[in-house]
Amino acid sequence: MYHFPLSERILYEDNHLIIINKLSGEIVQGDKTGDVPLVELLKSYLKERYNKPGNVFCGVIHRIDRPVSGVVLFAKTSKALSRMNILLAAHKINKLYWAIVENGLPCQEGHCIDYMRKNERLNKSFVSSEIQKGWQKAELNYKMVGESDHYFKVEVVLHTGRHHQIRAQLAAHGAAIKGDIKYGARRSGKDGSIALHARSVSFEHPVTHAIITIEAPILNCEFKKIWCN
Numbered sequence: 001m002y003h004f005p006l007s008e009r010i011l012y013e014d015n016h017l018i019i020i021n022k023l024s025g026e027i028v029q030g031d032k033t034g035d036v037p038l039v040e041l042l043k044s045y046l047k048e049r050y051n052k053p054g055n056v057f058c059g060v061i062h063r064i065d066r067p068v069s070g071v072v073l074f075a076k077t078s079k080a081l082s083r084m085n086i087l088l089a090a091h092k093i094n095k096l097y098w099a100i101v102e103n104g105l106p107c108q109e110g111h112c113i114d115y116m117r118k119n120e121r122l123n124k125s126f127v128s129s130e131i132q133k134g135w136q137k138a139e140l141n142y143k144m145v146g147e148s149d150h151y152f153k154v155e156v157v158l159h160t161g162r163h164h165q166i167r168a169q170l171a172a173h174g175a176a177i178k179g180d181i182k183y184g185a186r187r188s189g190k191d192g193s194i195a196l197h198a199r200s201v202s203f204e205h206p207v208t209h210a211i212i213t214i215e216a217p218i219l220n221c222e223f224k225k226i227w228c229n
Contacts, residue, residue, distance in 0.1 A: 024193030070198025
């Protein structure tokens with residue numbers, strides 16, 4: 001993992017929200033590993049930064065997978081969390097991802113609608129092009145934006161938020177993400193990361209109603225080198 005202090009990774013903060021550039025390898029919420037999650041690091045930061053007594057509120061608005069980097073949104077008040085959850089459920093938080101994949105996709109641009117099912121035991125999602133009972137609709141748009149000697153660069157606009165959606169769906173269409181051996185990549189990343197980055201979010205602020213657009217710079221050097229060449 002690349003080490004950048006949390007205070008240097010704050011992309012946006014006001015009285016209601018705080019938005020962080022997550023490093024690959026960090027977990028957003030606690031899991032069975034027992035590693036300290038990003039939400040707890042944020043609570044400690046807010047407590048110290050603002051000299052707050054007692055417990056500090058910090059609500060998780062959405063999550064991205066542990067090996068993925070980029071924008072993650074948190075709420076500093078329960079009111080903001082509730083309102084952002086409504087926006088999220090209504091698909092009114094626009095999310096753009098950058099991915100480096102091992103093979104090209106069928107078209108230069110595409111709109112993929114598939115159906116997905118999560119296997120809890122394997123912590124893996126499976127994709128079908130056909131409607132099946134109990135499977136959830138998964139929808140995204142992609143655009144091929146460049147290529148290097150060995151990889152292709154893809155922008156993804158996510159319309160639904162299924163478990164491992166971009167990872168599983170791109171792989172199902174023949175383009176496994178670099179480093180993502182769970183979904184068919186040739187080899188794992190040196191630091192356990194995969195080449196998927198939550199580049200930006202855009203939404204209407206739940207309190208001020210201003211349109212907020214936040215972009216996260218790439219901090220992973222290997223990812224950055226390929227993407228920028």
